[in-house]
Amino acid sequence: MRRYLPVIVIALICTLLGAAIATVVLVSLPSPGTPPAIYDTFAWNSTRDGFWHVHAYGASTVVDNSRLTLEGNSIELDRLLQTDPKTTIVVARVRGVSFHKFAIGIGSYHNGTITTEFDNDGAKCGWGSGQGWQVAFIKGWAVPPVGKWFYVEVRVVNPYPGWTPQQLSTLNSQTEKAPVITCALFDSSGKLIGAVTPTAPAFGLSNAHYVALDEAFMRTWDSQNDYQIDWFYAGPPSGLPMHLVLPKAPPAQAPAGIAEASP
């Protein structure tokens, strides 16, 4: 038996190394890539099947009757997203049964985010800036509109559409323009209730450039939350499943002195 032991051991090692090499080959096959748009009607349980990356503590997600219910203290649902070269929007049809803190938005991995938030005192626009987290009211309310459907939207416009990474690298961080963000709230018939396009302080370039935005998300935090989401969309405006009269964002312009780098 001892005669064959070295051969057996070598065969075992070669098999294991073969398995290791096979995994290297499999890993090197590229993933399908991030989608250009997300549209989830919650027709199937997309929180359980991994479509959404769910981070929930003291809270729950329930998908029932093509409707997502977020209830409780803290939930974060993320989904990778490829931004449109010009404009990316995040829209959801939402109603609150019990209002506290809820947000939809777009962000970059553990970094800058832009959100439209629901709270018991109003709907707000939130964004990370070089001076910390900023909030601007879209619409305040003394009594939360319990049970009413709303469309909430976040729109982000690329200030340098079509620029290559090489061209972007020539920008001066002091004069570089931030992405133009708009937060809007519509009633159940699609009529605009309120919108803000905050300009100062701008969305923080130190946090993320437009091209770095790579995830769409929904989240709740603190307790007393009970929200229902009918559908969620993130992607270019052309892919939006229904027509909403969105406020126009100011036109993006390249900063002075580097306009020649524009393609």
Added chain:
Amino acid sequence: MSSSPQTYPSLSASRMRAVLIVAAVFVFFLAAYVFTSSSDIFSTGDTAIRITVAQDLENGSISLSGWNLQYPNHIKRESLDSRLTTGVGGLTYSTYLLGQPLAIIPLDEFAPTVARQERWPLGPTVDWIDRMVGPIFGALEVMIFFLFAMRLGYGLPRSLILSGVFGFATSVWPDEQSVLEHGEVAFFLLLAMYLAFRFREQRAPPWYLILAGMSVGGAMITRYQDAAVALVGMAVYLLLPGLTIPAFTRRLTWLAWGAIGVAPFVAIDLWYDWVRFGSVTATGHHERLLGNPLLGGILGLTISPGKGILWYSPVIFLLVFAVPRFYRRFPALTIAIGVMSVLFVVSYAYVTYWHGDPAWGPRYIYPALPFLVLPLGVLFESFGRWTTAIRAVTVAVILGSLVIQVAAVSVSPWRSWYRLILYEETHKHPWMWIAARYDYFWTPKLSPLYLQLHGLYDMTYDTVFNSQKHIIVPPDEDSVLDNLTSEYSINEWNFWWASNEFNWWMGEQKVITICVGLIALMLASGAYLAAEAGGVFDLEAPRRTAPKPVPEAA
């Protein structure tokens, strides 16, 4: 030195097999460390700064591009971030040295290629691959430790067991997982001492001393304080007399060889200080660095329940049994290790930030760990001859030490910090990272060590019984605790593949495939090492005893 022919412990019967054995040790530990690497790839602040330094260096900038430090006027200098400061030209610089950023640069250059190929988002891909510098230096450290053990004459099976104890039952494991720079320092210092040992005891040529000096230099451009301590230890080792050691004046020339190796790295440190802060002696630190009560620091680093190295790596207790025997065989090396270890403890005990919080354990003295574990090899040599009580104690201590390290790497240390902060807040102390205000170092029930073991129990319970009994939910409107629960995966296992941080951008299938590959590598290298240790590839029947160790300078 004596001219009589002598044989010294070799690694294997042939050079090829020696290379394969050493490579297998490295691959095994690298695969194990990558497999058990942390899911926390975005919040280790110190490493994040050094990654930024590396990326700025890649772009040809020594300053932190785009950073503009702004503090409110009422903030005292003592409370400013000691890791960043304003320097030459009013620009922002890191106070860290070049060592770890330079090691990160190749990984940082490689990471975008992986992101493009895999179509993974660039941010997390770069974050994850850059942090592989921790496992790489951890595996390198264990590899050199194994070489050292072999050259000390422990034999292959015992050297492998000792390396396993070192790699998994001491703070080396959580230290490499933390991706702080102490693993890199420990590797360079261990390599330096190994080369010096080979020169002094095993007739290696003098250029080994130059290499030893260069190895200390690697530590010098990473943490110069640690390198200075090691230089003293190495000088003591080279200057101590021995039976076949030449005269003192000749031994002084040995120091010159070492100095040749380390000198360029000292120059790099001085230059780096000058270009950042305008003076070769400026370090950029604005806070008071020295002046901690010495006795308190010494006791804190050694025996305090919250920071004592004896509790974080209990295998050190076994030195009680090992040192006398080790000293008889290697007196100069034992003295040098003793001097170096004492200097590590005393010098850091005097530093105001001696605890190194919020890191795991007494991180500043981790580079002394390999030297404190090496002597334990003599325990395994004569394990069968020890009394049953000593054998039982040895096994129990090693297993206990292993459990502590498993707790440290499998549960996010931030879970323990959450409980600690909650305790302080419920006792009306608003939380700030000023350890002097708190008594958790000396209160066993507040020790991060105890809290971490408690966390291991909680996580195991919830996993085994599919329960949510121990999930931590922060109280309302508490931003500190809320941030801890949202920024860190404190309710999940800390391994990258078990957490909820990687699957959504890497894809579940890729996570599983990478894990299978790492386990296959561990099994392949482990099978080879076990076969070598069992003498499977020897033409003759395997030797039952290790080669007789050669005493120091005999």
